[in-house]
Amino acid sequence: xxxxxxxxxxxxxxxxxxxxxxxxxxxxxxxxxxxxxxxxxxxxxxxxxxxxxxxxxxxxxxxxxxxxxxxxxxxxxxxxxxxxxxxxxxxxxxxxxxxxxxxxxxxxxxxxxxxxxxxxxxxxxxxxxxxxxxxxxxxxxxxxxxxxxxxxxxxxxxxxxxxxxxxxxxxxxxxxxxxxxxxxxxxxxxxxxxxxxxxxxxxxxxxxxxxxxxxxxxxxxxxxxxxxxxxxxxxxxxxxxxxxxxxxxxxxxxxxxxxxxxxxxxxxxxxxxxxxxxxxxxxxxxxxxxxxxxxxxxxxxxxxxxxxxxxxxxxxxxxxxxxxxxxxxxxxxxxxxxxxxxxxxxxxxxxxxxxxxxxxxxxxxxxxxxxxxxxxxxxxxxxxxxxxxxxxxxxxxxxxxxxxxxxxxxxxxxxxxxxxxxxxxxxxxxxxxxxxxxxxxxxxxxxxxxxxxxxxxxxxxxxxxxxxxxxxxxxxxxxxxxxxxxxxxxxxxxxxxxxxxxxxxxxxxxxxxxxxxxxxxxxxxxxxxxxxxxxxxxxxxxxxxxxxxxxxxxxxxxxxxxxxxxxxxxxxxxxxxxxxxxxxxxxxxxxxxxxxxxxxxxxxxxxxxxxxxxxxxxxxxxxxxxxxxxxxxxxxxxxxxxxxxxxxxxxxxxxxxxxxxxxxxxxxxxxxxxxxxxxxxxxxxxxxxxxxx
Numbered sequence: 001x002x003x004x005x006x007x008x009x010x011x012x013x014x015x016x017x018x019x020x021x022x023x024x025x026x027x028x029x030x031x032x033x034x035x036x037x038x039x040x041x042x043x044x045x046x047x048x049x050x051x052x053x054x055x056x057x058x059x060x061x062x063x064x065x066x067x068x069x070x071x072x073x074x075x076x077x078x079x080x081x082x083x084x085x086x087x088x089x090x091x092x093x094x095x096x097x098x099x100x101x102x103x104x105x106x107x108x109x110x111x112x113x114x115x116x117x118x119x120x121x122x123x124x125x126x127x128x129x130x131x132x133x134x135x136x137x138x139x140x141x142x143x144x145x146x147x148x149x150x151x152x153x154x155x156x157x158x159x160x161x162x163x164x165x166x167x168x169x170x171x172x173x174x175x176x177x178x179x180x181x182x183x184x185x186x187x188x189x190x191x192x193x194x195x196x197x198x199x200x201x202x203x204x205x206x207x208x209x210x211x212x213x214x215x216x217x218x219x220x221x222x223x224x225x226x227x228x229x230x231x232x233x234x235x236x237x238x239x240x241x242x243x244x245x246x247x248x249x250x251x252x253x254x255x256x257x258x259x260x261x262x263x264x265x266x267x268x269x270x271x272x273x274x275x276x277x278x279x280x281x282x283x284x285x286x287x288x289x290x291x292x293x294x295x296x297x298x299x300x301x302x303x304x305x306x307x308x309x310x311x312x313x314x315x316x317x318x319x320x321x322x323x324x325x326x327x328x329x330x331x332x333x334x335x336x337x338x339x340x341x342x343x344x345x346x347x348x349x350x351x352x353x354x355x356x357x358x359x360x361x362x363x364x365x366x367x368x369x370x371x372x373x374x375x376x377x378x379x380x381x382x383x384x385x386x387x388x389x390x391x392x393x394x395x396x397x398x399x400x401x402x403x404x405x406x407x408x409x410x411x412x413x414x415x416x417x418x419x420x421x422x423x424x425x426x427x428x429x430x431x432x433x434x435x436x437x438x439x440x441x442x443x444x445x446x447x448x449x450x451x452x453x454x455x456x457x458x459x460x461x462x463x464x465x466x467x468x469x470x471x472x473x474x475x476x477x478x479x480x481x482x483x484x485x486x487x488x489x490x491x492x493x494x495x496x497x498x499x500x501x502x503x504x505x506x507x508x509x510x511x512x513x514x515x516x517x518x519x520x521x522x523x524x525x526x527x528x529x530x531x532x533x534x535x536x537x538x539x540x541x542x543x544x545x546x547x548x549x550x551x552x553x554x555x556x557x558x559x560x561x562x563x564x565x566x567x568x569x570x571x572x573x574x575x576x577x578x579x580x581x582x583x584x585x586x587x588x589x590x591x592x593x594x595x596x597x598x599x600x601x602x603x604x605x606x607x608x609x610x611x612x613x614x615x616x617x618x619x620x621x622x623x624x625x626x627x628x629x630x631x632x633x634x635x636x637x638x639x640x641x642x643x644x645x646x647x648x649x650x651x652x653x654x655x656x657x658x659x660x661x662x663x664x665x666x667x668x669x670x671x672x673x674x675x676x677x678x679x680x681x682x683x684x685x686x687x688x689x690x691x692x693x
Contacts, residue, residue, distance in 0.1 A: 069138075076090050085148045085149055089243035090144050094140070101133065133353075154235045165231075166245050169241075197219040213254070261288065263289070297312050297313065331400050333430075333443070335448055337406055337408045342359035348637055356637070371414070387407060388405050406429055408422050408425060422453055430464065431467075456666055461664045476664055482673050482677045483648040483677045489678075492504075504556060509530070510534050513669065515669070516668075528543065553573065558594050560596050561598070578609040593614070597616065624644055648681075
């Protein structure tokens with residue numbers, strides 16, 4: 001269906017203001033000063049941050065090889081076996097620390113980060129912290145081995161000493177660890193030491209709970225020496241201690257340390273009033289966030305009294321949440337779904353460090369097994385909920401969008417008997433969101449608009465119009481496919497020497513996106529020939545031919561894929577020419593050089609033996625906070641994309657929301673709307689992802 005003229009053309013197409021980047025906030029003091037958590041009253045001065053500039057060259061390129069982490073984790077078991085000391089205490093403590101850290105991350109994302117679109121998690125920071133946040137726990141496991149050998153009573157005293165040991169460890173922390181940490185922390189902030197060690201921790205400005213565990217490798221040994229006295233001093237005084245107290249201390253220590261790195265504001269007078277003793281005895285997250293803002297203040301571990309005593313206490317107030325739009329506001333919902341096991345793994349609630357980047361692949365796990373497992377998870381989830389609320393983001397500084405996934409997995413979109421259940425859940429979600437937020441604009445994600453399931457969204461549109469409750473509520477249903485077609489078309493046009501191509505090979509041209517792209521290409525490039533891989537003929541044009549032989553793709557320099565095929569089909573089609581690549585392209589027995597793929601999710605083709613062929617994902621848009629304030633927040637989390645990237649169908653629905661489109665966008669694509677949608681997207685700062693050939 002073609003769209004009418006927008007009812008708000010001038011307002012939606014207005015030029016957007018350029019804003020400062022928040023980004024990774026980890027590379028310079030200028031980025032720190034631009035961080036959105038600060039306002040004029042709490043912004044650190046240039047003098048506060050000048051010593052931090054030297055950190056960048058030391059740490060910004062840090063990459064740790066994590067492929068052997070499992071072996072490092074299992075190492076203590078082997079060493080303990082060889083030395084004849086028990087390993088159960090080591091692993092009980094280590095596993096408890098890891099579980100508590102992951103659980104804290106999950107709860108923090110769910111209740112704090114997910115809805116705070118002004119405090120976006122930078123991808124570079126997540127990658128860096130994801131590589132390092134468990135290093136300290138594993139190092140502590142190794143450091144426990146020599147202590148068990150030297151002082152077995154420190155870990156394996158009689159259980160009757162547990163209560164007394166707990167009290168002694170508490171007082172040792174208060175009177176030994178706290179002052180020791182304060183002075184060690186100040187030493188770490190000496191510019192030369194900061195550059196060598198502690199600066200790595202301060203690369204994280206928008207902190208996560210696990211940021212507390214992310215340190216330079218050598219710095220971990222400083223902390224082992226600083227925190228160890230909590231149980232070493234009582235042991236040397238009484239010659240008794242128990243591993244459960246050591247484990248409880250370390251887990252509790254991690255949790256309280258994580259609390260100080262949470263992006264929340266907790267201002268109960270008990271902890272903030274100058275007349276309350278707790279202001280001096282226990283800190284708040286804002287206290288330690290102030291340390292990350294000012295660097296030369298608030299050095300204390302958990303007890304601010306030491307900063308008050310030595311004149312380094314400084315007030316700090318977190319202000320970004322004060323500027324959030326009302327929690328009830330929700331102008332647009334993009335309705336998603338589960339896309340397989342890899343999708344579960346990339347959920348930030350499960351693993352915030354996997355929120356960005358391509359989906360992981362399980363090449364040794366059959367699809368049938370993967371989908372059956374996901375189906376069981378979906379059945380379990382539907383016992384408690386019909387949909388799951390994902391990230392919230394801001395549109396154009398005035399509207400709020402949200403991703404909400406119905407609890408449906410791939411089998412629900414494969415089995416025709418379940419199609420009606422999928423459509424019922426979609427309409428049910430629309431009702432609930434209209435009731436709760438007055439939301440009228442809805443976009444359909446990938447499988448939720450399959451032709452087999454609901455005829456490209458047309459059935460959903462008809463169900464809404466026929467529903468006694470929704471029919472007069474102004475509900476709009478969009479697929480966003482017009483923007484996807486426009487993205488694919490412009491990606492092809494932007495290819496070097498595309499005008500000189502004589503032909504292309506197209507897989508999926510019978511789909512509505514492929515069909516629209518081909519029609520527009522045939523109009524604008526009258527000499528281009530298109531060979532379509534399909535048994536059914538839907539395009540009647542002299543420049544269009546059809547084939548059922550997938551191997552024919554090797555005869556065309558450019559291949560476009562818009563339909564997912566079983567990997568074994570590509571293996572079979574490419575087999576005759578595999579390994580025949582040459583540095584001199586004219587010597588290869590095939591012509592294919594480039595495969596562009598807009599299927600979702602993107603699945604790399606096995607091109608082993610084809611050095612001359614490149615396979616790239618297309619139909620991915622980018623928006624930069626440096627040039628546009630169109631989108632803010634986690635609109636890009638959990639989609640298998642990089643930070644600041646968005647699928648054009650998602651973006652197309654958002655553009656419809658901004659422009660106040662009053663009609664549905666379902667069914668076939670109106671070709672003449674493609675250019676209009678693309679123009680609107682460009683005006684809002686969107687562009688195709690750059691491909692490096």
